[in-house]
Amino acid sequence: MWIAKTKSELRVRIDAALRPVILVPSMGALHEGHASLILRARQHAGADGMVIVSIFVNPIQFDSVGDFTAYPRSVEADLSICENHGADGVFIPDNSEMYLADRSVTVSENSLTKHLCGATRSGHFDGVCTVVLKLFLLTGCDAAVFGEKDFQQLAVIRRMARDLDLRTSIIPHPTMREADGLAMSSRNARLNTEQRADAPCIHRALQVAAGECDAASMLRTACEMLDQSPYASIDYVSLVDAETLSPTESLARPAVLACAVFYGDVRLIDHIVVGG
Numbered sequence: 335m336w337i338a339k340t341k342s343e344l345r346v347r348i349d350a351a352l353r354p355v356i357l358v359p360s361m362g363a364l365h366e367g368h369a370s371l372i373l374r375a376r377q378h379a380g381a382d383g384m385v386i387v388s389i390f391v392n393p394i395q396f397d398s399v400g401d402f403t404a405y406p407r408s409v410e411a412d413l414s415i416c417e418n419h420g421a422d423g424v425f426i427p428d429n430s431e432m433y434l435a436d437r438s439v440t441v442s443e444n445s446l447t448k449h450l451c452g453a454t455r456s457g458h459f460d461g462v463c464t465v466v467l468k469l470f471l472l473t474g475c476d477a478a479v480f481g482e483k484d485f486q487q488l489a490v491i492r493r494m495a496r497d498l499d500l501r502t503s504i505i506p507h508p509t510m511r512e513a514d515g516l517a518m519s520s521r522n523a524r525l526n527t528e529q530r531a532d533a534p535c536i537h538r539a540l541q542v543a544a545g546e547c548d549a550a551s552m553l554r555t556a557c558e559m560l561d562q563s564p565y566a567s568i569d570y571v572s573l574v575d576a577e578t579l580s581p582t583e584s585l586a587r588p589a590v591l592a593c594a595v596f597y598g599d600v601r602l603i604d605h606i607v608v609g610g
């Protein structure tokens with residue numbers, strides 16, 4: 335497996351690649367969820383195509399320096415996971431390789447980002463769109479695999495690909511969960527023992543709430559269950575239309591019950607599809 339730290343090293347690999355080139359964008363601290371994205375990319379690439387994993391903790395998508403600094407980093411383990419799951423190469427640039435000090439162009443999505451994480455994490459999705467577009471352009475990838483866990487991110491990237499006529503197909507991949515239901519996330523590594531034991535209540539709350547028959551009861555049940563947790567503090571619990579990601583009170587169309595919850599300074603997200 336090759337490793338490229340610079341854009342020019344990456345370029346040499348891309349120029350020699352057979353198609354399709356499939357990208358798995360990541361910020362590292364890889365876990366089984368990422369491993370399944372890489373396997374999925376391998377399936378799409380076939381034996382001849384190229385699977386590239388990018389590992390870059392993208393500073394411009396963090397809304398606080400503290401969160402960026404605390405984001406888990408485990409490069410050696412990440413490289414083993416990439417190699418063991420069929421990646422052909424890893425692009426692992428540093429900040430100065432990705433961003434010039436006087437950079438002045440940002441990609442913004444202005445509709446799907448109005449609510450949910452977009453409302454509470456200022457500038458987050460601009461940072462995501464900007465880096466993802468750069469990674470698509472740098473790798474020239476035919477397709478890229480994204481986890482459904484970050485469902486707002488997936489929707490925003492699909493919209494960016496549609497509206498900017500990108501030639502990269504977006505491949506969604508189901509959320510991977512721990513045995514106790516907690517959605518796999520790099521941030522789980524930052525939970526202490528008590529928080530980790532409590533965190534499956536997020537998925538449980540969403541599952542129980544999804545059994546309610548109207549929107550108001552769903553929101554109330556999810557909030558009540560999360561409020562009972564001694565460690566969780568709610569950032570938001572929302573019911574949104576699955577297509578527009580705008581708040582809805584109707585279950586006639588597919589909707590998403592989504593939440594973000596803080597455990598100390600660790601912010602976890604999860605969602606469940608309802609209605610329709």
Ligand code: PAF
Nearest residue numbers: 359360361392462465484
């Ligand atoms: O989902 C992530 O890990 C990041 O948001 C992404 C897509 C790699 C962009 O930095």
